[in-house]
Amino acid sequence: MTFKGRDIISIRDFSKEDILKVLDVAQKLERRPQPTLMKGAVMGSLFFEPSTRTRLSFTSAMEKLGGEVLGFEDAAVTSVQKGETLWDTIKMVNNYVDVIVQRHPVEGAAKLAANAADVPVINAGDGANQHPTQTLLDLFTIQKEKGKLDGLNIGFVGDLKYGRTVHSLCMAMSHFRTKLFFVAPEALQMPEYYLADLQKKKIPYVVTADLNKVAPQLDILYMTRIQKERFPDPIEYNRLKDSFHINRQLLKITKKDVRILHPLPRVNEIATDLDDTPNAAYFRQAANGVPIRQALIALVTGRAA
Amino acid sequence: MKAPEHMIPVPAIKEGTVIDHLPSRETLKVMKLLNPQEFEHPIAVALNLDSKKLGKKGVIKINNRNLTKEEVEKIAILAPNATVSLIKNYKVVEKNRVRVPKKIGGILCSNPNCITNKEPVETVFELVQESPLRIRCQFCERIMSRKDIAL
Numbered sequence: 001m002t003f004k005g006r007d008i009i010s011i012r013d014f015s016k017e018d019i020l021k022v023l024d025v026a027q028k029l030e031r032r033p034q035p036t037l038m039k040g041a042v043m044g045s046l047f048f049e050p051s052t053r054t055r056l057s058f059t060s061a062m063e064k065l066g067g068e069v070l071g072f073e074d075a076a077v078t079s080v081q082k083g084e085t086l087w088d089t090i091k092m093v094n095n096y097v098d099v100i101v102q103r104h105p106v107e108g109a110a111k112l113a114a115n116a117a118d119v120p121v122i123n124a125g126d127g128a129n130q131h132p133t134q135t136l137l138d139l140f141t142i143q144k145e146k147g148k149l150d151g152l153n154i155g156f157v158g159d160l161k162y163g164r165t166v167h168s169l170c171m172a173m174s175h176f177r178t179k180l181f182f183v184a185p186e187a188l189q190m191p192e193y194y195l196a197d198l199q200k201k202k203i204p205y206v207v208t209a210d211l212n213k214v215a216p217q218l219d220i221l222y223m224t225r226i227q228k229e230r231f232p233d234p235i236e237y238n239r240l241k242d243s244f245h246i247n248r249q250l251l252k253i254t255k256k257d258v259r260i261l262h263p264l265p266r267v268n269e270i271a272t273d274l275d276d277t278p279n280a281a282y283f284r285q286a287a288n289g290v291p292i293r294q295a296l297i298a299l300v301t302g303r304a305a
Numbered sequence: 306m307k308a309p310e311h312m313i314p315v316p317a318i319k320e321g322t323v324i325d326h327l328p329s330r331e332t333l334k335v336m337k338l339l340n341p342q343e344f345e346h347p348i349a350v351a352l353n354l355d356s357k358k359l360g361k362k363g364v365i366k367i368n369n370r371n372l373t374k375e376e377v378e379k380i381a382i383l384a385p386n387a388t389v390s391l392i393k394n395y396k397v398v399e400k401n402r403v404r405v406p407k408k409i410g411g412i413l414c415s416n417p418n419c420i421t422n423k424e425p426v427e428t429v430f431e432l433v434q435e436s437p438l439r440i441r442c443q444f445c446e447r448i449m450s451r452k453d454i455a456l
Contacts, residue, residue: 010446085424108420108444115426127418129445193448 003299007114008122010130011168016175023140025295025304026288029065037303038067044097045071046089046113047124048080048104053264053286054124054133058101061293065303070096090116099301102126120300122293128164134263135168137292141285142220145259149173153217155181157244158224158269160190165263166224167194174198180205181214185240188226211244215254221246223262223269223282247271251279261285315351315364322372323390323397324365324380329353331383332363338379338456339367346370358386379456381405382412385436407432409440415453419445 001018014022029037043062047055050073059069072078080089086109093100094117102113103124110123110130125131143149154173156166160182170180170190180203182190189207198205208214215221223246231237245268251258262270262282274280298304327335329352341348346368356362372380372389380387381403391399409430414421421428421444430449433439438451 012446086420087424087426105418106420106423107416107418107447108414108442111444112420112424112426126420127445 002305004302004305005120006300007110007117007120008132008296008300009110009114010123011132011135011172012130014132014172019136019139019172019175022136022292022295022299023143025299026136026140026291029294029298029304030291034065034298036066037298038062038065038301041067041098041301041303042096043067043069043071043297044093044100045069045073046093046100046102046104047071047073048075048078048086048102048109050074051103051125053289054103054131057286057289058122058124058133058293058297061290062297064290065294065298067098067297071101086112087116090121094118099297122296122300128162130168131164132168133289133293133296134165135172136296137285137288138165138169138222138261138263139172140288140292141261141281142259144288145281145284146219150177152176152219153179153181154220154222155183155211155214155218156190156222156224157183157211157246159188159226160184160224161188162227163224166190166222169222170194170198174201174203178203179217181218182207183209183211183214183244185209185243187236187240209243211246211250212253215250215258218254218258221254221258221260223260223266225262225265225267225269242268245269245271246274248273248277250274251277254279315349315354315366317395318349318366318368318392319395321346321366321368321370321392323392324367324372325362325388325390326356326359326386327363327365327384328359328386329361329363332365334456335363335380335383335387336365338383339365339372339376344370375411377403378406378409379411382409382438382451382454383456385438405432405435405438405440413455414442414445414447415449415455416442416445416447419447421445 062069090113099119100117100121101124104126107127107129110126114121160166226241228237258279259281260279332352349366352363353361387403389401390397414428429443430440433441440449
């Protein structure tokens with residue numbers, strides 16, 4: 001399916017070929033920068049809630065391709081404050097730009113924006129729902145670090161119940177030959193619905209609370225933050241919050257070339273003594289956001305094919 | 306057919322619609338959905354009738370009225386085994402089992418933080434699985450089961 005004019009709303013809409021296409025274009029743009037590819041084009045950067053990392057990375061992506069960026073980083077400065085609907089805001093912005101990048105605190109806001117806009121819309125996060133560019137940069141990182149996406153054992157650790165990055169990456173990885181390990185206390189385990197989906201797709205997986213047991217098998221260890229606000233009971237939070245705190249000690253039992261990913265920000269789940277090991281891929285992962293977003297901007301505007 | 310003695314007979318209707326094979330506990334919900342107060346023609350409802358398939362079932366007979374497509378779709382969500390028969394001159398001229406459509410509208414998303422609950426926009430749900438029922442909001446992607454659906 002061609003990308004020109006297409007909205008990037010949900011990783012659910014991506015076939016295996018789509019994923020590989022985006023990764024391929026990202027890789028080419030990384031190897032051979034194209035500083036005039038988006039010349040004369042304007043990206044609307046609509047951040048209805050703050051997100052420094054995602055916003056800066058999209059802006060950097062567009063500017064490195066020679067395009068312009070306009071927009072806002074806080075809904076308080078827009079007509080939303082005056083009661084304007086999202087629909088109307090998008091109808092208006094649609095006239096000024098060639099592509100819209102939107103971050104919004106409400107789930108489904110990206111789909112609504114895409115329905116309102118004639119220009120392509122890229123979802124930069126809609127509440128707890130989707131953040132497809134994060135998933136694509138996670139895949140790009142795995143591919144770059146391991147040289148492949150097939151035949152890998154991937155462990156997800158931490159808050160698997162609420163973590164949207166985990167759900168989306170898990171959905172995307174199900175296009176590939178993989179074995180998944182879900183490591184979390186029972187209260188934070190993967191929702192049943194996602195496990196049923198994996199069974200349907202015949203993707204092997206392991207559910208466990210014991211990281212040490214599965215760590216030796218992993219090629220990728222995807223850490224997530226355990227979020228305090230998710231816990232109804234503070235005692236339960238205090239009991240669990242450090243259950244997955246990893247440090248250099250872990251490397252004694254893992255494969256030598258295991259790669260540790262994290263969508264960031266981290267709190268204390270990854271000790272800084274891991275940062276200078278070759279296994280720590282999380283800062284390289286953050287950097288991969290730029291070529292992935294360049295690829296998506298260029299593809300949906302028809303400047304790359 | 307003559308009704309057995311222990312059964313309350315439900316009178317046959319000349320023209321209209323018969324909704325049969327409703328689970329007893331869903332029957333009044335289906336009734337409510339049909340907005341009976343908006344129409345002046347007689348409606349008969351029977352509950353707790355013996356049924357081989359359902360144990361106990363409900364039946365609704367509506368005089369002089371055909372159901373809209375939307376009404377039938379909503380019945381399918383409440384009672385996936387229901388049948389809808391069209392009656393002309395006391396005869397069944399058409400009988401169909403209800404089907405949950407691939408795309409469903411007109412119901413609310415159960416996710417309070419879904420954009421459809423914040424802005425004036427029509428909801429659309431996609432059928433994921435018929436039994437047990439699973440539908441996905443096309444906006445927030447929340448999966449809803451039968452118990453999440455308020456009709």
